Every structure is written in structure tokens, then in C-alpha cells.
Amino acid sequence: MDEITRRAWAYLSRVAEPPNRRIAELVSAEGAVAAADRIRRRDVDPALKRATEARHDVDRAEQDLAILDRMGGRLITAEDDEWPFLAFMAFRSVDCDKRPQALSPLVLWVLGPSQLCDTTDRSVAIVGTRAATSYGEYVTADFAAGLVERDVAVVSGGAYGIDGAAHRAALASDGETVAVLASGLDVPYPAGHSALLHRVGRHGLLVSEYPPGTRPTRRQFLTRNRLVAAFGRATVVVEAGVRSGAANTAAWAEALGRQVCAVPGPITSSSSIGCHELIRGGKAQLVTRASEVVEVMGRSGEFAPDRERPAATVDDLDDDELTVFEALPGRGTRTVDEIAVAAGMPATDVLAPLAMLSIRGMAVQEDGCWRLSKR
Amino acid sequence: MDEITRRAWAYLSRVAEPPNRRIAELVSAEGAVAAADRIRRRDVDPALKRATEARHDVDRAEQDLAILDRMGGRLITAEDDEWPFLAFMAFRSVDCDKRPQALSPLVLWVLGPSQLCDTTDRSVAIVGTRAATSYGEYVTADFAAGLVERDVAVVSGGAYGIDGAAHRAALASDGETVAVLASGLDVPYPAGHSALLHRVGRHGLLVSEYPPGTRPTRRQFLTRNRLVAAFGRATVVVEAGVRSGAANTAAWAEALGRQVCAVPGPITSSSSIGCHELIRGGKAQLVTRASEVVEVMGRSGEFAPDRERPAATVDDLDDDELTVFEALPGRGTRTVDEIAVAAGMPATDVLAPLAMLSIRGMAVQEDGCWRLSKR
Incomplete structure (x- = not known):
């Protein structure tokens, strides 16, 4: 990717709140450079004009890319080999009137040694409440270790509680893990997970739809959840309260046709209420161990139980x-x-x-x- | 019922291991007195002759009835108003080749102030492992109290663990409870539950298919389980190990077309494995509170959510x-x-x-x- 194209993508990444269908269509029709140029010149239809009104003359592309380069990260798009087409394919089958966010990202800001495409080919999202109990953290670690042992990557959202326990256990078992952030790659959130997210970026992958410097908002968390669900071949909810972000991710997974699993817990624990509701409502399969998750994935036909060595080359x-x-x-x-x-x-x-x-x-x-x- | 007929039923209750299809057919064709007489005289077909070979001349009817009378109990049959026809109707739809025990009892030995028919019209079986955890006992008490509050009787098997907790909580909430024994009414089993079973007999119902003096056997426990399942409009499994009597009762409930519910617990607890298996296998609905059990019963169409006052009279x-x-x-x-x-x-x-x-x-x-x- 030449530098002009790269700057155009970086500009497009910041000029409107992602994902934006109109920008995607313009890029698809005319390419990133022309699309960026037309947005800058205000030569776009009224709706896109409105969506890019506030930021069209804020061109921080050069600085954003400099920050990314300093971190050792990369900006990837559908033009890159690493782009997880398979993971994003499911967005096409979602009813966009009901879920306007059901779009592939335009670009992803990525940091880490793994290849996003390969990793998400064989991965499970483990999500849950920030208010995790010691039971929830224990169970999360058990599932993450069991999945890693089966060469399955662990995707999560980097939050306190279940997310953090999932990343930590995957790293501890020398497995692959992906943290999808609702902030820029250089804005570790929550701050208390700076060191953990740094380790994820060194050994696995940090992924964000947002350019450097972006602070997370509630809207971004919910938008981010669709990527967590898309990256996992299945989503496992370990603990979740009544109304939780984990339930939102589970709903995304369901909308994307992914398998949703939930771990039961004591009915006396408020942190397990969301899991029991998912199972009761027929929205999630009850699972008690990692092998059952892999089995569920196998049944979905998306996924062969054991990976073969690359033979082609x-x-x-x-x-x-x-x-x-x-x-x-x-x-x-x-x-x-x-x-x-x-x-x-x-x-x-x-x-x-x-x-x-x-x-x-x-x-x-x-x-x-x-x-x-x-x- | 005159004394001769009553003695005939008592004789028939002991002369072969219940339930016995051939005795039921003979009684149905010729009445209890003639049936007893023919069995005594060995004037029966070879199969029934064989089934009654060992005990046809052991006539303890008079003593059995004397023990029953001293306890203040009663012997009931399909000729009594109290006979729970509705509860037993489901046996007709079970494949008897697969489940040869799927028969109504011939007689029931009953002790207690409640009317079996009325009580089982509006009842739930709560069953589970003898190796209950404190979590399981707490949950059992919570469910039993919640059911009793909704005027639902609690049926169980009188055993240690979940069964005992269910009876105790129902009694403590001044509710109706039925213990179905695998032994004679005068043989409280387990012995450590003598006092509890005595209280059940004073305030609810003790029920047995076996004449006085009968000690329980493994076969009798399994045969008894069909009555627990039949008496409950739904069966709730609170805690159960991998292979447990509770799973046997749940299987009976399923065979009888009754709703099966299971309470989840920590996946780290071996006492919840059976419950999770039932839910995972689609054999039980996950429940977390009594109101959900009542809801499940309502959906089954067998049962109106709230009882009306008797208006007819x-x-x-x-x-x-x-x-x-x-x-x-x-x-x-x-x-x-x-x-x-x-x-x-x-x-x-x-x-x-x-x-x-x-x-x-x-x-x-x-x-x-x-x-x-x-x-």
C-alpha cells in the first residue's frame, strides 16, 4: 500500500463514526484516495456530507500513522491478505434495518505478531461481566486454557473481569489471544489493564476500528462488540448480569449466525443471571467445559475439529x-x-x-x- | 369397601412384585375377591402362576391391615374417590415393551390427612441426589417454599439430601407434601428420616405400593420413582450426580409426558453434573425459581396458574x-x-x-x- 493510499484510509477511518455504509460504498466505487478527496472537497451526497461535516477538515492521518508506526502496528483493509473476510461475511446476512451497525469495518488498526485472518479462522470469543466472581474467573481461565490447548485462539474485549481473565489465561498457556478495543490502540482501556493489553499486543493481537487517540464511548463499546462476536466462531458467555455488554455480544453472535454458549452458575449468584436467561430463552447452549465448545463449533460446520499442517506450499x-x-x-x-x-x-x-x-x-x-x- | 374385598386387595398387594400386568388384568376382568381366590387356588395362567408361585400361600392380609389400621392409614384402589386417575393416565401412553413397569399400581397404602387425588392435581416433584451440597439444600428449600406459597404440593421420595430438604421446607411453610416410599409405611427409610416421615404422615401424605413390613430394594426404588414422576405435574431436579436416582425419576417424568426442570449450579460441583446434562441434552428446562416451574406447568396446559374456590357447591x-x-x-x-x-x-x-x-x-x-x- 503506497503512502498516499495509506493516508487516505487513515483519513477515512477518522472522518465519520464507523461503520459508515456511505463511505464504504464510495470507497468501493472509487477507491480510498478518490473517496477521501471527494469528502475533503465536500463533493459528496447530502447524507455523507452531513456525516462528515464535523471532521472533514480534521486531517490527522499523518500523525495517526506516525503513532501507529512507532507502536509497530499496521493499518489493514480489505485489500490486505490478513483481512478476515470469512469472519465478516456474516454481516451480509444481517437485516441492516434492524442492526444498522452490521457492517464490516472500513479499516482495522492492528498490533501484534499474529495474522488476524488466520487467528480468527480458529477462535472463540469469551466474554462476560466486569463484576466477575472468583467462580467466574476460575471458569474463564479453565475454558481459555482448554481452548488454547486445542489450538483455538481466545477473542475478548480487554475489560476487567471475565475478559481480562480470558486474555490472561490464554497468554499463560502460550496461546493466541485477540483483544478488540473500543478505543485507539494507544489508549489502553481500562487503564488498569495497560500491562495486560501490552502483553496481548506483543504476543497476540490488539485490534481497533478507531484511530489512535480515540477514547472509548458507550456507543463504541456496543459497536466493538459486533467485532468480538464476528471474530469468534462461537461466543461463550461465562458470567453476565441482567443487562450486560456480554448479552449484547451474545445477541450479535446470534445475529451473525454464530454459536452462542453460556456457562451456568449458582442460581444464587447475580453474576450468572444473564447466562441462565440465555439458556432458558433457547439463545445459548449450556456448556461446562472447553471440549463442549469445540463440539458446538464442529456441529456448526464452520470448523474442522483439528487443523492440518499447511500442505499447499x-x-x-x-x-x-x-x-x-x-x-x-x-x-x-x-x-x-x-x-x-x-x-x-x-x-x-x-x-x-x-x-x-x-x-x-x-x-x-x-x-x-x-x-x-x-x- | 367390605372387609373381604379389602383383604383380597391386601393379599394381591403382596402376592407378586408390583406392578404386575397379569394381576391387574385378572382383577379388571373378575374383581379383586375372585382374582385373589383364583391365585390362591392356582387356577391361573402359567405366567401368573409363576409370578405368584413363591407367595401365593403367604396370606398376611389380616395382619397387614391391622398394622395399617393401628397407624391410622388406609388402603386405596381405583374404586376409591381418592385414587389419582389423572396422575396415572399417562402410564397408558408409555411403550410397555420399553418400560414394563409403566403401569398404575394395583393398590396404594396411604397415611395422612390429605386426599391423594386432590394433592397430586396440583403438585411438583422435587428430587435430587442424597449427596446434596449446602447450595442444593438451600435451593431446594427455596423452591419448595415458593411452590407451597403458590398452593402447589411438593412430592418427593423421602431420601437424605434433596428429598428430605424438599419435604422439610414444605412442612415448614405449612404446605402439603407427599413422600412416596419404596418400603412399607411402617418401615421408615432411611431410618434417620423416621421423625421427618412421621411428620409427613401427620400433615401431608405417606404413600407406598408395598404392604407393611416391606424393606426397600434397589428394584423397588426404581419402581417407586415412576410414582414420584407421575404424582408431580412437573419434576424438578435440583442436584444430581452423573448416574443418579434423580435422573431415573426425570426419565420417568419425560416418558410420562411431564415437564422436567433442572436447576443449574457451579460447573465445578459434581452434584450439579446431572442437572447440566439434562439441560444440555434438551431433556430438562433450566429453572432458577419456583415461579418458573409454575410457568412451565402452565405451558403444559395441564394446570391452571391459580386455583379457583370451589364454586359447584x-x-x-x-x-x-x-x-x-x-x-x-x-x-x-x-x-x-x-x-x-x-x-x-x-x-x-x-x-x-x-x-x-x-x-x-x-x-x-x-x-x-x-x-x-x-x-
């Missing part, structure tokens, strides 16, 4: 590369020395093949160890 | 009787003085009308107070 490898590729573990990571032992090659001879595998996107280096790419 | 009352009848409270009891105040009559003048109402079965005296009959 193995044909392109030379002998040494293939040998080293085969020496990478199915799960977890290995040091260069361990790979050398497994490959039956001198350690010095595995480095070049590893570099080639990395360039081909088939192996990933992580903290000095190597693993198969999840692609 | 009001026309038969004279003015004073009608005035006193109207002065009886909708729920609970009143002293004679309170009734006099409510009726606007001297206390001495309400006694005769109360006695007449009692004779007509429209009012009941209880511990010196009066209430509407539940009939």
Missing part, C-alpha cells in the same frame, strides 16, 4: 527446507538445537532453511524458538 | 353458611374469632355453619383454626 521446498519443516513441532516451539536434533542436521545448517521457511511464512521465530506458522 | 349453602364460607381466607387459616369478625357474626353463631362446611368438605379444621378445603 510444501512442494516448493528444497530437501533441507523440507527436513527442517518436518522437524518443527506440531504444537509449541523448539530451539534451533532441538530442531537440529530432530532434523538430524548440524545446528549451523538448519539456520538458512529456517530463514527461508520464515520468508515463505511457514515458520515463525518467537523468543528465540521456532514454531510452525498458524497460517 | 356454593349454591347448596344457606345464608349463614355462605357468609362463613366467604369469611374463610384465600390462603392460610383463621381462628373462629377471626372468622366471626370477618363474617360480622357472633363467634357462637359461626360454629354450626363451620361444622356444616366441614361435613360438606368445603372447610377443614386444623390445629384449632379453619381453612378452605383444597378440594
Whole structure:
């Protein structure tokens, strides 16, 4: 993506409250650069003119991208390989009169080593109340660890309570986790989760529809929830009060045709009321362990229970590369020395093949160890 | 019922393991006295001959009835007004090849002031594991009290754990409760529940298909469970382990077309596993409070949410009787003085009308107070 195009996307990301159907249509018809240009020149239909009235001359694209670059993040759009088309496909089947927010984002601001597309191919959203009980946090950690063990990524919203417990447990089990923020990537929210979100950005993915500097609002939380639901092949509600954000995410998941699961708890606990209501109302399947979530996903037909190694590109490898590729573990990571032992090659001879595998996107280096790419 | 007939029923109750289809058919064709006589004389088909081989000459009818009389109990059959035809009707629709026990009992040995037919018209079975947690016992008490408050009787099996908590809470709330035993009425089981079962027999109903002196067996517990399920318009499982008697009762309730409800609990509690399995398998509706159980019963169409006063016989009352009848409270009891105040009559003048109402079965005296009959 050239810098002019990139700036146009960044401008479009800020010029109206996302998601905006009219901007999406204009971009689709004329491209991002022309769309940005026309919005700047006020050469747009009255509705879009109104939607962009307040911010059309606030062009902070350069600064936003500079902040993103400093953080080591990236701006992705439907033109990128990493764009999660599959996750967003479901928005097309939602009745937009009922749910005007049911649109793909225009751009995503992303930070982290994982590839959004690959990660969300095999992921579950775990959500719940900020007022989690110790029972709820324990159960969340149990589910997150169980999912990670099955090579499933854990998506959540970075909040206190269940969200935080889900991210933490996924990280602790060396699994992939995605935090979808309702603020800019440089505005960790809640502030008390700065360190946790930093770790998510280093080892998993931080994702936001909002440009740097954006502070979260209630509207943004609800808009964000649609992405949490879209990214998870299933959504698990662990604890939820009577009216909760988790119930909103569950409603999004249902609207998107995703499986909704809920964990029961003591009927004497107000933090489980929302879960029991979802189950009673036939809106969620009762689950008691991670394997049941994976089973539910399997039934939905969206998802094969076990991932196969990438076979398509193995044909392109030379002998040494293939040998080293085969020496990478199915799960977890290995040091260069361990790979050398497994490959039956001198350690010095595995480095070049590893570099080639990395360039081909088939192996990933992580903290000095190597693993198969999840692609 | 004359004494000869009564002895015939008592003999038939003991001569084969109940329920026995062939005895039922023989009684239906020839009456109890002739049936008993033919069994004694071995003048029956080979299958029935075999079923009654061991006990045909053990005639303890006189002693059994003497024990029953001393306890103040009664033996009832389909010839009695009290016989719960409605509760037993569902046995006809069960596939008897799959469930050979799906038969009405031939006789029931009953002790207690309530009328079985009326009580089971408006009742819920609460069942669960003997290994109840304090959570389970608390929830049971909460449900039983809530049901009794809605004038619903609580049926259970008299066991330790959930059963006992259900009976106790119903008694404590001055409600009706029915314990269906797998032993004779004079063999309180478990022995530790002697006092509790005695109270159930004084204030509610003790019911058994087995003659006095019968000790419970595993087979009898399972056979008994069909009566618990049949007597409840719905069955609520509060806590149940993986393979439990409660699950057996729930299966009976399902086979009989009764509503099955289950209370969720912590997924970390082994005592809730059975409940979660019932809900997950679509075999039970998740419930969190008594009102939801009543709602479920209402949906089943078997049951009107609120009971009306008996209207059919009001026309038969004279003015004073009608005035006193109207002065009886909708729920609970009143002293004679309170009734006099409510009726606007001297206390001495309400006694005769109360006695007449009692004779007509429209009012009941209880511990010196009066209430509407539940009939």
C-alpha cells in the first residue's frame, strides 16, 4: 500500500463514526484516495456530507500513522491478505434495518505478531461481566486454557473481569489471544489493564476500528462488540448480569449466525443471571467445559475439529527446507538445537532453511524458538 | 369397601412384585375377591402362576391391615374417590415393551390427612441426589417454599439430601407434601428420616405400593420413582450426580409426558453434573425459581396458574353458611374469632355453619383454626 493510499484510509477511518455504509460504498466505487478527496472537497451526497461535516477538515492521518508506526502496528483493509473476510461475511446476512451497525469495518488498526485472518479462522470469543466472581474467573481461565490447548485462539474485549481473565489465561498457556478495543490502540482501556493489553499486543493481537487517540464511548463499546462476536466462531458467555455488554455480544453472535454458549452458575449468584436467561430463552447452549465448545463449533460446520499442517506450499521446498519443516513441532516451539536434533542436521545448517521457511511464512521465530506458522 | 374385598386387595398387594400386568388384568376382568381366590387356588395362567408361585400361600392380609389400621392409614384402589386417575393416565401412553413397569399400581397404602387425588392435581416433584451440597439444600428449600406459597404440593421420595430438604421446607411453610416410599409405611427409610416421615404422615401424605413390613430394594426404588414422576405435574431436579436416582425419576417424568426442570449450579460441583446434562441434552428446562416451574406447568396446559374456590357447591349453602364460607381466607387459616369478625357474626353463631362446611368438605379444621378445603 503506497503512502498516499495509506493516508487516505487513515483519513477515512477518522472522518465519520464507523461503520459508515456511505463511505464504504464510495470507497468501493472509487477507491480510498478518490473517496477521501471527494469528502475533503465536500463533493459528496447530502447524507455523507452531513456525516462528515464535523471532521472533514480534521486531517490527522499523518500523525495517526506516525503513532501507529512507532507502536509497530499496521493499518489493514480489505485489500490486505490478513483481512478476515470469512469472519465478516456474516454481516451480509444481517437485516441492516434492524442492526444498522452490521457492517464490516472500513479499516482495522492492528498490533501484534499474529495474522488476524488466520487467528480468527480458529477462535472463540469469551466474554462476560466486569463484576466477575472468583467462580467466574476460575471458569474463564479453565475454558481459555482448554481452548488454547486445542489450538483455538481466545477473542475478548480487554475489560476487567471475565475478559481480562480470558486474555490472561490464554497468554499463560502460550496461546493466541485477540483483544478488540473500543478505543485507539494507544489508549489502553481500562487503564488498569495497560500491562495486560501490552502483553496481548506483543504476543497476540490488539485490534481497533478507531484511530489512535480515540477514547472509548458507550456507543463504541456496543459497536466493538459486533467485532468480538464476528471474530469468534462461537461466543461463550461465562458470567453476565441482567443487562450486560456480554448479552449484547451474545445477541450479535446470534445475529451473525454464530454459536452462542453460556456457562451456568449458582442460581444464587447475580453474576450468572444473564447466562441462565440465555439458556432458558433457547439463545445459548449450556456448556461446562472447553471440549463442549469445540463440539458446538464442529456441529456448526464452520470448523474442522483439528487443523492440518499447511500442505499447499510444501512442494516448493528444497530437501533441507523440507527436513527442517518436518522437524518443527506440531504444537509449541523448539530451539534451533532441538530442531537440529530432530532434523538430524548440524545446528549451523538448519539456520538458512529456517530463514527461508520464515520468508515463505511457514515458520515463525518467537523468543528465540521456532514454531510452525498458524497460517 | 367390605372387609373381604379389602383383604383380597391386601393379599394381591403382596402376592407378586408390583406392578404386575397379569394381576391387574385378572382383577379388571373378575374383581379383586375372585382374582385373589383364583391365585390362591392356582387356577391361573402359567405366567401368573409363576409370578405368584413363591407367595401365593403367604396370606398376611389380616395382619397387614391391622398394622395399617393401628397407624391410622388406609388402603386405596381405583374404586376409591381418592385414587389419582389423572396422575396415572399417562402410564397408558408409555411403550410397555420399553418400560414394563409403566403401569398404575394395583393398590396404594396411604397415611395422612390429605386426599391423594386432590394433592397430586396440583403438585411438583422435587428430587435430587442424597449427596446434596449446602447450595442444593438451600435451593431446594427455596423452591419448595415458593411452590407451597403458590398452593402447589411438593412430592418427593423421602431420601437424605434433596428429598428430605424438599419435604422439610414444605412442612415448614405449612404446605402439603407427599413422600412416596419404596418400603412399607411402617418401615421408615432411611431410618434417620423416621421423625421427618412421621411428620409427613401427620400433615401431608405417606404413600407406598408395598404392604407393611416391606424393606426397600434397589428394584423397588426404581419402581417407586415412576410414582414420584407421575404424582408431580412437573419434576424438578435440583442436584444430581452423573448416574443418579434423580435422573431415573426425570426419565420417568419425560416418558410420562411431564415437564422436567433442572436447576443449574457451579460447573465445578459434581452434584450439579446431572442437572447440566439434562439441560444440555434438551431433556430438562433450566429453572432458577419456583415461579418458573409454575410457568412451565402452565405451558403444559395441564394446570391452571391459580386455583379457583370451589364454586359447584356454593349454591347448596344457606345464608349463614355462605357468609362463613366467604369469611374463610384465600390462603392460610383463621381462628373462629377471626372468622366471626370477618363474617360480622357472633363467634357462637359461626360454629354450626363451620361444622356444616366441614361435613360438606368445603372447610377443614386444623390445629384449632379453619381453612378452605383444597378440594
